[in-house]
Amino acid sequence: MTVTEKAxxxxxxxxxxxxxxxxxxxxxxxxxxxxxxxxxxxxAMVRSPYAHARITSIDTDAAKxxxxxxxxxxxxxxxxxxxxxxNAWPITxxxxxPVHLPIPSDxxxxxxxxxxxxxxxxxxxxxDAAELVDVDYEELPAILDLKxxxxxxxxxxxxxxxxxxxxxxxxSAAAGTGGDVEEAISKARQDGVLIEREFRQQRxxxxxxxxxxxVVDPTGEQLxxxxxxxxxxxxxxxxxxxxxxxxxxxxxxxxxxxxxxGGKLQATPEEWITWAIARRVGKPVKYTETRSESLMAAHHGxxxxxxxxxxxxxxxxxxxLKVELLANLGAYVAIVxxxxxxxGAFMYNAIYKFPAYHFSCQxxxxxxxxxxxxxxxxxxxxxxxxxxxxxxxxxELGVDPLEVREKNWIRHEEFPFTTVAGLxxxxxxxxxxxxxxxxxxxxxxxxxxxxxxxxAKDRVQLGIGVSTFTEMCGLAPSRVLGSLDYGAGGWEHAExxxxxxxxxxxxxxxxxxxxxxxxxFSQIVADRLGVPFEDVEILHGxxxxxxxxxxxxxxxxxxxxxxALARATDKVIERAKPIAAHLLEASIxxxxxxxxxxxxxxxxxxxxxxxIATAVFTGHNLPDGAEPSIDAEATYDxxxxxxxxxxxxxxxxxxxxxxxxxMRKYTCVDDIGTVINPLLVEGxxxxxxxxxxxxxxxxxxxxxxxxxLVTGSFVDYTLPTAADTISFDTDTDSTACxxxxxxxxxxGEAGTIASTPCVVNAVVDALRPFGxxxxxxxxxxxxxxxxxxxxxxxxxSGAVPHFGADTxxxxxxxxxxxxxxxxx
Amino acid sequence: MTRIEMTVDGARVSDDVxxxxxLVHYLREKLGKTGxxxxxxxSNCGACTVHLDGHSVKSCNVLAVQAAGHEVTTIEGLAQxxxxxxxxxxxxDCHALQCGYCTPGMIMQxxxxxNDNPHPTEEEVRLGLEGNLCRCTGYxxxxxxxxxxxxxxxx
Ligand code: FES
Ligand code: FES
Numbered sequence: 010m011t012v013t014e015k016a017x018x019x020x021x022x023x024x025x026x027x028x029x030x031x032x033x034x035x036x037x038x039x040x041x042x043x044x045x046x047x048x049x050x051x052x053a054m055v056r057s058p059y060a061h062a063r064i065t066s067i068d069t070d071a072a073k074x075x076x077x078x079x080x081x082x083x084x085x086x087x088x089x090x091x092x093x094x095x096n097a098w099p100i101t102x103x104x105x106x107p108v109h110l111p112i113p114s115d116x117x118x119x120x121x122x123x124x125x126x127x128x129x130x131x132x133x134x135x136x137d138a139a140e141l142v143d144v145d146y147e148e149l150p151a152i153l154d155l156k157x158x159x160x161x162x163x164x165x166x167x168x169x170x171x172x173x174x175x176x177x178x179x180x181s182a183a184a185g186t187g188g189d190v191e192e193a194i195s196k197a198r199q200d201g202v203l204i205e206r207e208f209r210q211q212r213x214x215x216x217x218x219x220x221x222x223x224v225v226d227p228t229g230e231q232l233x234x235x236x237x238x239x240x241x242x243x244x245x246x247x248x249x250x251x252x253x254x255x256x257x258x259x260x261x262x263x264x265x266x267x268x269x270x271g272g273k274l275q276a277t278p279e280e281w282i283t284w285a286i287a288r289r290v291g292k293p294v295k296y297t298e299t300r301s302e303s304l305m306a307a308h309h310g311x312x313x314x315x316x317x318x319x320x321x322x323x324x325x326x327x328x329x330l331k332v333e334l335l336a337n338l339g340a341y342v343a344i345v346x347x348x349x350x351x352x353g354a355f356m357y358n359a360i361y362k363f364p365a366y367h368f369s370c371q372x373x374x375x376x377x378x379x380x381x382x383x384x385x386x387x388x389x390x391x392x393x394x395x396x397x398x399x400x401x402x403x404x405e406l407g408v409d410p411l412e413v414r415e416k417n418w419i420r421h422e423e424f425p426f427t428t429v430a431g432l433x434x435x436x437x438x439x440x441x442x443x444x445x446x447x448x449x450x451x452x453x454x455x456x457x458x459x460x461x462x463x464x465a466k467d468r469v470q471l472g473i474g475v476s477t478f479t480e481m482c483g484l485a486p487s488r489v490l491g492s493l494d495y496g497a498g499g500w501e502h503a504e505x506x507x508x509x510x511x512x513x514x515x516x517x518x519x520x521x522x523x524x525x526x527x528x529x530f531s532q533i534v535a536d537r538l539g540v541p542f543e544d545v546e547i548l549h550g551x552x553x554x555x556x557x558x559x560x561x562x563x564x565x566x567x568x569x570x571x572x573a574l575a576r577a578t579d580k581v582i583e584r585a586k587p588i589a590a591h592l593l594e595a596s597i598x599x600x601x602x603x604x605x606x607x608x609x610x611x612x613x614x615x616x617x618x619x620x621i622a623t624a625v626f627t628g629h630n631l632p633d634g635a636e637p638s639i640d641a642e643a644t645y646d647x648x649x650x651x652x653x654x655x656x657x658x659x660x661x662x663x664x665x666x667x668x669x670x671x672m673r674k675y676t677c678v679d680d681i682g683t684v685i686n687p688l689l690v691e692g693x694x695x696x697x698x699x700x701x702x703x704x705x706x707x708x709x710x711x712x713x714x715x716x717x718l719v720t721g722s723f724v725d726y727t728l729p730t731a732a733d734t735i736s737f738d739t740d741t742d743s744t745a746c747x748x749x750x751x752x753x754x755x756x757g758e759a760g761t762i763a764s765t766p767c768v769v770n771a772v773v774d775a776l777r778p779f780g781x782x783x784x785x786x787x788x789x790x791x792x793x794x795x796x797x798x799x800x801x802x803x804x805x806s807g808a809v810p811h812f813g814a815d816t817x818x819x820x821x822x823x824x825x826x827x828x829x830x831x832x833x
Numbered sequence: 834m835t836r837i838e839m840t841v842d843g844a845r846v847s848d849d850v851x852x853x854x855x856l857v858h859y860l861r862e863k864l865g866k867t868g869x870x871x872x873x874x875x876s877n878c879g880a881c882t883v884h885l886d887g888h889s890v891k892s893c894n895v896l897a898v899q900a901a902g903h904e905v906t907t908i909e910g911l912a913q914x915x916x917x918x919x920x921x922x923x924x925x926d927c928h929a930l931q932c933g934y935c936t937p938g939m940i941m942q943x944x945x946x947x948n949d950n951p952h953p954t955e956e957e958v959r960l961g962l963e964g965n966l967c968r969c970t971g972y973x974x975x976x977x978x979x980x981x982x983x984x985x986x987x988x
Contacts, residue, residue: 026925026926026928027925027928029933030924030925030930030933031925032933033930033933033936034908034917034921034924034925034930034933034936034940035868035908035909035911035912035917035921036866036867036868036869036907036908036909036937037868037909038867038868038870038933040867040870040934042867042870042871043861043867045865133851133858216968217932217934217968218872218878218880218932218934218935218966218967218968218969219870219872219932219934220871220872265932265933266932267870267932267933267934268931268932268934268968268969270968299874300872300873300874300875300878301874301875522932523931523932523933523969524931525931688928689928691928691973691974692928692931692969692970692974695970695971695972695973695974696931696968696969696970696971697971698971699971699972700968700971722873722874722875722877723873723875723877723878723966724875724877728966728968729972730959730962730963730964730965730966730972731958731959731960731962731963731965731967731972731975731976732959732960732962732963734959734971734972734973736955736973736976736977737971737973760971
């Protein structure tokens with residue numbers, strides 16, 4: 010054949026509509042709670058109303074006598090067989106980690122902890138009976154405040170003797186990656202600029218829309234668990250490790266999963282209890298939480314106090330950065346737990362060339378719900394802090410916030426760049442993304458309008474927020490994880506099955522739950538193998554299909570899982586090559602592969618890869634000794650993280666009489682390297698932005714003085730609605746990542762990481778004429794109003810904290826006791 | 834137990850139900866209409882939105898017995914004769930869904946919104962969807978999809 014076929018349009022880069030949509034828009038879905046099995050029983054949990062209490066007795070008689078109740082079980086009944094919830098990342102060798110039983114039998118450590126479980130024929134009957142379980146508690150003092158917790162006067166777990174779980178420290182002088190930060194600080198104190206601030210990262214709730222649900226079927230040779238989880242593979246490992254069931258006897262399936270955002274990256278008591286009961290009763294068992302249970306007991310995110318010190322020269326060149334964190338673990342150390350703030354440790358220096366850096370994080374146990382990953386996990390906290398600090402530095406110097414950033418950021422010709430935190434940034438172009446964003450946004454015009462309004466003393470002031478963020482994603486090189494004492498690796502697995510009819514099945518260890526990997530992965534495979542997009546099927550989320558994988562979190566799916574996929578396709582082509590040469594009666598050295606076809610160099614002879622798949626299926630005519638298969642698998646361990654970055658700009662209008670904030674414009678340009686599918690990228694950015702903006706303006710998990718979650722339903726935990734938000738102006742810029750063959754960088758968390766400081770910077774910027782330097786998140790109208798009109802209220806820190814003991818003013822600007830009675 | 838009869842997605846159904854049974858549980862548990870989802874216990878999220886006699890209701894907020902004698906349409910009955918409803922098409926085309934959990938409710942609410950107001954402004958779409966929560970999309974593309982389904986109304 011000599012006709013040069015028009016190369017099919019390249020799939021990568023196309024705004025393909027998603028293949029997974031068809032089922033989802035017509036209601037043909039497989040969320041865990043939709044699953045019904047013969048003879049299936051239902052569970053309801055009895056939960057502690059107290060934050061900290063001794064369980065003195067549990068009377069289950071009335072519940073057991075309730076209609077269609079099969080059994081009512083306590084921690085004592087389940088005993089050792091219930092297994093234990095694990096922490097996979099002890100951040101220091103001497104970390105204090107309280108034992109976390111799914112159902113404790115002696116003491117509860119947070120309100121919402123499970124004390125008994127009812128097994129019944131229907132969910133409604135189980136819930137009715139749960140009301141009849143009579144538990145006597147002896148209340149214990151509860152610790153509900155980070156700054157109190159550090160004093161060790163009231164203990165979350167009296168047996169441990171302390172609330173302090175671990176102290177994790179990084180120091181650039183000690184690590185040899187930079188200078189001594191104390192030197193930089195004392196120099197700045199003498200003849201430079203020193204900015205000290207303390208920020209509160211409020212507690213948030215991931216609030217995925219699908220409540221967690223789990224079904225366990227013990228009737229097959231393998232015990233099967235369906236769970237609304239991001240991590241089926243990790244769950245399988247953890248079940249085997251803690252419940253005594255051999256790993257080979259366990260199958261875990263994550264069917265359709267309705268969002269996660271880190272909130273379903275967990276090994277939960279509810280899963281372990283359902284597992285234990287199904288094994289005990291020998292029948293399929295389901296547990297689906299209510300939204301109230303979800304808000305109360307699924308892990309929360311953030312919840313830190315951040316002390317920041319930036320040292321700089323008078324010309325604005327930064328010379329040192331010191332970060333001191335208190336991080337709330339809640340009642341137990343969750344699966345990643347204290348690892349979340351540690352992930353942030355590498356990102357405080359961000360895109361700036363700090364010559365000296367010191368980071369310390371004290372993790373603390375309290376009698377509140379456990380905390381763990383929530384979209385961004387450590388990196389939003391870091392980005393918030395540094396981007397707020399750069400604005401404060403600009404204000405102190407009296408220059409534009411972009412100017413002070415530009416003075417200090419890594420210039421595009423300086424890549425690859427080794428940071429003071431010891432990471433090597435492979436690529437980036439902060440100048441280009443910023444220039445593009447400024448233009449789209451109309452930066453100069455908005456600044457001019459802001460000046461006019463300030464001069465006119467307008468009631469409604471304009472604030473402009475800036476965030477030039479970067480993040481590390483693509484968790485993670487296994488060696489790095491090992492050096493940080495994380496309990497697993499960071500590789501990913503993929504397999505390509507070339508079917509006899511020319512179709513392709515792709516198995517991935519990634520476990521998507523809304524990201525659209527079925528579509529983006531199909532695009533990659535279609536290009537690599539030269540097969541139609543429609544002919545590629547992506548299989549995932551079932552350990553019987555995908556035996557190996559490390560699942561989805563940390564913006565790793567494309568950059569690690571996608572790269573594994575790319576490598577598996579290369580292997581397929583390699584395996585097919587000798588067979589093609591044999592069938593085409595040519596030398597293997599003359600074989601070329603393009604557009605899905607092997608051809609013999611310099612001739613018109615050729616055949617499609619899919620034809621070779623058929624030839625392999627029949628096996629009639631293969632080279633001597635050839636294995637009749639061109640299927641291939643690959644396991645890829647990333648060589649580095651990757652570092653997406655971007656410039657986000659936001660304009661808000663603040664009514665200085667009411668404190669009301671209206672977002673007028675939000676523009677962002679994200680550099681995420683090669684874009685596989687721009688439509689999916691936009692979707693990730695939009696959703697990320699709103700979650701980040703929600704932290705800035707609306708969301709906070711609040712406990713009362715008794716340790717009861719006040720925001721225990723969607724009435725009080727105020728997720729943004731369509732009416733609260735605006736349409737965004739998003740764009741991308743692309744400097745290819747050099748550490749994977751796709752050139753891609755992660756995008757799942759970028760919007761969330763960048764937007765929170767951008768919005769708070771905008772709010773504070775609007776209020777600068779009133780002498781306001783900070784507004785605590787969420788920036789509610791009340792807090793904004795108080796910042797302007799009631800400056801003695803400590804919600805707005807007029808004062809600069811002086812962390813150094815020499816000033817004798819340590820802690821004067823503690824804003825922990827806002828007038829809102831937010832509990833902490 | 835109370836005997837109820839109604840039409841669901843064009844089919845006549847009849848069952849004995851407990852008087853306290855919610856419509857959403859009737860649909861999911863008795864009829865296997867699992868396309869309609871539950872996202873909360875306070876009638877805030879809208880995941881359970883269906884049409885009752887052509888108007889959107891949160892089916893967690895209606896008793897099954899209250900729907901007796903009426904006509905219920907769920908996400909599973911929206912596409913007619915194999916053709917997607919224009920709002921379903923627009924959700925797909927505009928990438929207005931990610932995990933899909935809010936989607937059945939969002940689509941049913943959007944259809945109702947457009948029935949009432951065939952050419953809404955962006956503001957009207959945003960207000961009309963206020964009772965439906967989505968955690969994935971940031972609403973941007975949902976709003977875009979509804980406007981597109983309306984025939985590319987106000988820009
Ligand atoms: S389930 Fe949330 S409104 Fe009905
Ligand atoms: S698409 Fe996931 S909640 Fe809307």
